[in-house]
Amino acid sequence: MKYVSRKLLIGIIIDLVLLAVILLVAFFVQAEEIETDCEQGSTGDCYEKCIAITFDDGPHGKDTERLLDELKKRDIKATFFLIGENIEQSDYNKELVKRMHEEGHLIGNHTYSHINIKSVGCDKALSEVSRTNEIIQDITGEKVVYIRPPYGLYDEKFLDNISMVPVLWTIDPDDWDTTNVSRIVKNVVDNAGNRGIILLHDCYDSSVTAAVEIIDQLTKRGYHFVTADQIILD
Ligand SMILES: [Zn+2]
Structure with missing residues (x-):
């Protein structure tokens, strides 16, 4: 035994x-x-230093064009939350949206006229969002899935009425409030972290200059830039 x-x-x-x-x-x-x-360069690997750079309030003519040029040079994919009435403003802006799509950037909705979704009432909010979706879809041929509510404000009742995914942010340098490029860059670089979502605006010359510097500095620190959907869905 x-x-x-x-x-x-x-x-x-x-x-x-x-x-x-x-x-x-x-x-x-x-x-x-x-x-x-x-x-x-796939996205499933970026579990250590993955970050998304997002731009609100465009498209905005020359500023957006310069940004797209710089992104292309560096092969960086960004996320743009567009205002419907800005797209409709000119054929030039419509071409920029087409270019964003063709160059692999993610395009989301930022309402038609930059409304506060919480204060305008559900019907108005829904019409602003669906109108902007149609404008984008007419250009890209693709369904718009992501929305960044202006000011980050929305309620769950509104979300129940649209089949879209809200995308907020984790790093906000208040770039709309300053033209000081180094201050914007420092704020973002100091606060950068894995799975961060950077909020900038491609309607200011200083923000575009800062974005390029941010990309270069964070790339040197080993960050991989991905589109916001990859941070949210990963
Ligand atoms: Zn905005």
Whole structure:
């Protein structure tokens, strides 16, 4: 009986060692796969230093165009929350929206005339949002899924009426309130962290200059820029 128990015990120990070896091998194989994905620039890997840069209140003519040029040079994908009436303002702005889509940026809704959704009433809010969705969809051919409510204000009742995903932010340098580029850059870089969402506005020259500097500094620090949907859905 004593002999059988010892044999059984040795058997269990061998099984446990084998199991540990299998688990270790599986772990390293998985780690290797993740690393490979990262080199390919996919998004599933960016679990360490992943950040999204988002721009509200555009499109805004030359400022937006300069931003798109700089993003393209660096192969950075951003997220734009557009105002419907700004898109309709000119064919030039409509072309910018087309370009955003073609160059792989994520486009979301920022209402038609930058309303406070909470204060205008549900009907007005719904019409502003659906009108803007139609304008964007006419240009890109794609359904608009994401919305950034102006001022970050909305209520759950409103959300129940639209099948869209709200996107807020985690880093806000109040770029609309200053033309001091270094102050905007410092605020964002100091507050940057994994899965952060940076809020900027592509309707100011200083914000576009700051955005480029922010991208360059954070890239040097090892950040991967992804579109906001990848932060939210990951
Ligand atoms: Zn706004």
